[in-house]
Amino acid sequence: MKYISTRGADSASGPEAIVRGLASDGGLFCPSSFPALTPELLDMLGKLPYYKRAAFVLGMFLGGASPRDGFSDGELEGFAEQAYAPFDGGAQRAAPVTELDGQISLLELWHGPTAAFKDMALRMLPFLMTAGARKIGADKRICILTATSGDTGKAALAGFKDVGGTAVFVFYPRDGVSAVQRLQMVTQGGGNVGVCAINGNFDDAQTGVKRIFADRALAEAADGAGWMLSSANSINPGRLLPQVAYYISAYCDMAASGRLKKGAPLDIAVPTGNFGNILAAYYAREMGLPLGRLVCASNKNDVLTVFLRDGVYDRRRELSLTTSPSMDILVSSNFERALYHLSGGDADMIRDLMRRLSDDGIYTVSGGLRSAFAECFTGGSCDDAGAARVIRETWDERDILLDPHTAVAVDVARRNLTGNPMLVVSTASPFKFCEAVLDALAADGPFAAELDENGADARFDPMQRLSALTGLMPPRPLLGLAGRPGRFTDSVDPSDMPSRITL
Numbered sequence: 003m004k005y006i007s008t009r010g011a012d013s014a015s016g017p018e019a020i021v022r023g024l025a026s027d028g029g030l031f032c033p034s035s036f037p038a039l040t041p042e043l044l045d046m047l048g049k050l051p052y053y054k055r056a057a058f059v060l061g062m063f064l065g066g067a068s069p070r071d072g073f074s075d076g077e078l079e080g081f082a083e084q085a086y087a088p089f090d091g092g093a094q095r096a097a098p099v100t101e102l103d104g105q106i107s108l109l110e111l112w113h114g115p116t117a118a119f120k121d122m123a124l125r126m127l128p129f130l131m132t133a134g135a136r137k138i139g140a141d142k143r144i145c146i147l148t149a150t151s152g153d154t155g156k157a158a159l160a161g162f163k164d165v166g167g168t169a170v171f172v173f174y175p176r177d178g179v180s181a182v183q184r185l186q187m188v189t190q191g192g193g194n195v196g197v198c199a200i201n202g203n204f205d206d207a208q209t210g211v212k213r214i215f216a217d218r219a220l221a222e223a224a225d226g227a228g229w230m231l232s233s234a235n236s237i238n239p240g241r242l243l244p245q246v247a248y249y250i251s252a253y254c255d256m257a258a259s260g261r262l263k264k265g266a267p268l269d270i271a272v273p274t275g276n277f278g279n280i281l282a283a284y285y286a287r288e289m290g291l292p293l294g295r296l297v298c299a300s301n302k303n304d305v306l307t308v309f310l311r312d313g314v315y316d317r318r319r320e321l322s323l324t325t326s327p328s329m330d331i332l333v334s335s336n337f338e339r340a341l342y343h344l345s346g347g348d349a350d351m352i353r354d355l356m357r358r359l360s361d362d363g364i365y366t367v368s369g370g371l372r373s374a375f376a377e378c379f380t381g382g383s384c385d386d387a388g389a390a391r392v393i394r395e396t397w398d399e400r401d402i403l404l405d406p407h408t409a410v411a412v413d414v415a416r417r418n419l420t421g422n423p424m425l426v427v428s429t430a431s432p433f434k435f436c437e438a439v440l441d442a443l444a445a446d447g448p449f450a451a452e453l454d455e456n457g458a459d460a461r462f463d464p465m466q467r468l469s470a471l472t473g474l475m476p477p478r479p480l481l482g483l484a485g486r487p488g489r490f491t492d493s494v495d496p497s498d499m500p501s502r503i504t505l
């Protein structure tokens with residue numbers, strides 16, 4: 003399989019696209035075609051444990067005629083088994099589907115080591131990248147630059163920690179992540195990692211990283227020192243492809259449990275920021291998985307909702323900080339891939355739209371492209387108050403504790419039910435967002451009295467408080483974070499980001 007840049011002037015094999023991360027023309031690598039998932043293959047996958055499903059799906063995209071062009075089935079199975087071993091359900095059951103109510107199921111993707119769905123791909127990426135580098139004969143060490151809205155950073159740090167031949171640097175918006183997300187990153191151990199806050203928001207961090215990639219002088223300096231730059235953001239196809247697998251896996255599980263009739267359409271709702279997760283669902287749909295509507299759920303930063311309604315992408319507004327910080331994004335980088343696929347690979351148009359977005363902050367698409375989006379995507383948004391209400395009601399009525407991102411998607415999903423079963427992607431543990439979840443539960447709910455008792459006591463750790471109030475245990479990797487000293491405590495302006503990359 004060839005990977006082609008959305009901007010038309012670069013292409014690469016799968017391993018090369020993953021090692022490089024970003025195309026040389028500034029575009030994103032996309033598969034040149036979608037492998038076909040037949041009903042027979044789906045039946046076969048249904049009988050396998052999670053890691054074998056994941057390996058098979060990856061093989062469809064990344065297998066190669068020669069070892070240089072792709073990964074072998076055996077390699078991928080070995081990677082997946084190791085990647086998903088530290089999950090709660092083990093490699094066998096890394097992405098379980100649970101029931102929310104009669105119509106809605108949850109795909110729980112946060113049982114990995116950093117308690118957010120980013121682990122699903124970032125556990126695999128180090129294997130794909132290091133093995134990929136050997137395949138293409140890259141003789142440089144790989145320096146991975148990452149902008150994070152909160153969860154990618156920790157998952158990238160944990161995934162690449164002390165992986166030979168790599169270094170990883172993470173930039174996060176100083177005031178744009180939750181307390182637990184920040185603690186997870188600044189306490190990161192390992193000899194090949196760096197973390198730095200930036201005085202700005204996520205879009206500033208992402209733009210800063212893109213600028214570093216485009217900086218020839220910096221690339222040459224890195225090259226001279228024996229390093230090449232790559233990305234662990236979802237612009238890297240090695241992030242995107244492992245995410246396709248869990249939609250296929252969820253479909254198999256729902257068909258097996260009777261939540262879904264085999265072959266019948268399933269609607270999917272995804273809490274969306276950079277458009278990576280929902281794009282993976284679109285890939286599964288293009289492969290032939292029977293998916294109906296793909297519901298793109300946003301918080302108050304509802305640029306995508308407006309686009310899907312009006313065909314206008316307009317980033318000319320202030321980014322709002324919300325209780326779902328991993329979705330506080332105005333420029334969704336993977337949206338470029340959606341434009342590419344839905345326009346039939348019109349690279350000239352993509353270059354024009356991306357130039358408009360960067361110069362004018364706004365672009366409008368043609369009627370044809372608008373209807374192509376409308377054919378599979380629905381948009382909707384939910385503000386902080388709406389998410390809090392969903393968290394409180396879901397806890398009161400069903401004893402299920404949602405994180406604010408998942409709550410946004412549940413709210414938007416409820417307003418967009420079509421009669422098909424609906425699968426909402428649950429992207430993080432509520433214990434990563436303790437303050438927001440406590441606030442949601444406290445608003446004249448049954449916990450108000452207890453909160454008042456402890457609320458004045460600043461020593462009472464919010465994670466312990468949430469655990470005491472709900473009787474739920476935080477995920478093991480989050481325990482003990484509060485007392486740990488931070489290693490990385492400084493912050494810089496976006497223009498100084500290059501100075502933090504020390505090789």
Ligand SMILES: *Cc1c(COP(=O)(O)O)cnc(C)c1O
Pocket residue numbers: 118119120152153154236273274275276277278279280328329407429430
């Ligand atoms: C990253 C993230 C999202 C958004 O996912 P995208 O792939 O960027 O659209 C949603 N929820 C959580 C918890 C996240 O960490």
